[in-house]
């Protein structure tokens with residue numbers, strides 16, 4: 001392992017690796033990525049792979065538009081097929097408030113050039129064969145949203161970054177960060193130390209612990225989020241389907257499996273990763289309500305990962321007051337996979353001072369103290 | 382020479398494991414994700430032991446390096462209908478706490 005680096009990235013999830021990949025593409029390769037487990041150990045290897053542009057703020061819509069374009073290129077850029085399939089996203093509204101929300105979002109999305117349409121339940125049945133229309137008021141459908149297979153996205157970015165000269169060290173856990181005054185001097189791992197003045201905290205649900213190594217307190221909280229996958233079926237389901245009434249979402253993978261989850265308002269913040277029967281039952285019930293014929297499909301496997309949640313549902317990006325050269329890139333909740341390409345690229349440009357992006361001031365840790373928060377209302381799961 | 386099948390459900394051969402190893406996937410969790418091994422209908426019951434043995438050999442006989450991947454429910458593929466019964470029958474958060 002290298003014993004010094006210009007920049008050390010803690011966390012080999014999709015966020016840390018996207019940053020490493022984009023830094024390397026800009027010619028900056030004196031970088032070490034440290035991952036405590038195997039690649040895909042964190043949320044980046046446990047998610048549903050959903051990539052949507054249906055958001056409720058102009059900023060998120062524009063960022064996701066960029067990410068979609070980047071995912072379209074990622075397979076050829078990295079040599080790993082990420083199986084990105086633009087089958088659309090279909091949101092179901094069962095009450096007046098959700099219906100109004102969709103209506104407002106669609107207007108905003110259209111203004112931003114995203115071709116979302118409000119469609120009736122009858123029309124939605126043509127998009128989702130077997131959809132039960134009862135109780136659905138209206139749906140929002142954008143055919144250019146999609147799903148991808150998370151593993152090759154992670155591996156691809158890691159390999160491309162490595163080939164350009166970045167070091168990615170797996171099974172290497174950061175145990176301490178040493179500083180002299182405001183300046184970072186060293187990152188200590190269970191496999192040796194790396195001298196550096198700059199550290200990026202991209203540790204997802206573990207970011208709070210990493211920040212504490214430098215005495216920085218973060219407001220993030222980890223929540224278990226469970227997900228399941230069925231036996232493979234003949235391809236029949238184009239879009240990701242999401243029921244706004246209970247936060248259910250599911251789509252069909254390129255291997256034919258139905259894969260999805262449902263939010264659980266009773267889930268406490270914890271670092272629990274065991275699977276629960278409660279989730280299995282809630283999810284199965286939710287799927288049958290949306291597409292009754294799924295009742296005969298067999299569930300193969302379930303697992304859990306973390307949502308790394310912040311108080312306003314937006315990530316934490318940028319510097320901190322207490323220490324120099326300590327950059328935060330975490331708090332991506334249930335949408336870090338889709339944000340990772342564009343955030344990694346913008347962060348690389350910002351760190352190398354090739355461009356100044358307002359994002360890294362607006363979404364810094366200090367915003368919670370300043371009281372400048374704008375809530376994204378359209379987070380699922 | 383014939384092929385040696387390691388995972389019958391997902392048609393993963395010994396050669397596939399060797400390729401994956403070459404690519405840098407050198408633990409069972411990663412081999413599982415890269416090759417699809419143990420993600421088919423048997424959920425690894427038929428193949429994990431074989432894969433562990435091949436991996437240990439590739440690593441030069443280091444059996445300890447081939448820790449099995451974490452086993453995930455369900456025990457066997459089960460129809461969604463079996464779990465989609467009336468809400469009253471399902472585990473409440475309280476009873477889930479009780480299971481810890």
Ligand SMILES: Cc1cc2nc3c(=O)[nH]c(=O)nc-3n(C[C@H](O)[C@H](O)[C@H](O)COP(=O)(O)OP(=O)(O)OC[C@H]3O[C@@H](n4cnc5c(N)ncnc54)[C@H](O)[C@@H]3O)c2cc1C
Pocket residue numbers: 010011012013014015016034035036037040041042043044045046047048049050051172173174175202203204205206207210225226227261304305306307329330331332333334335336337338339
């Ligand atoms: C079930 C589920 C479904 C989801 N569905 C979607 C979806 O459809 N679309 C979407 O966009 N997002 C989805 N998400 C969210 C998405 O997975 C995350 O936002 C994203 O993966 C976050 O990436 P990350 O790199 O910040 O975190 P992670 O992938 O968790 O990476 C952080 C890494 O840091 C490492 N680390 C931590 N501490 C240390 C240390 N001390 N030393 C070394 N390494 C350390 C961890 O091992 C981990 O690998 C879902 C999440 C879950 C759990």
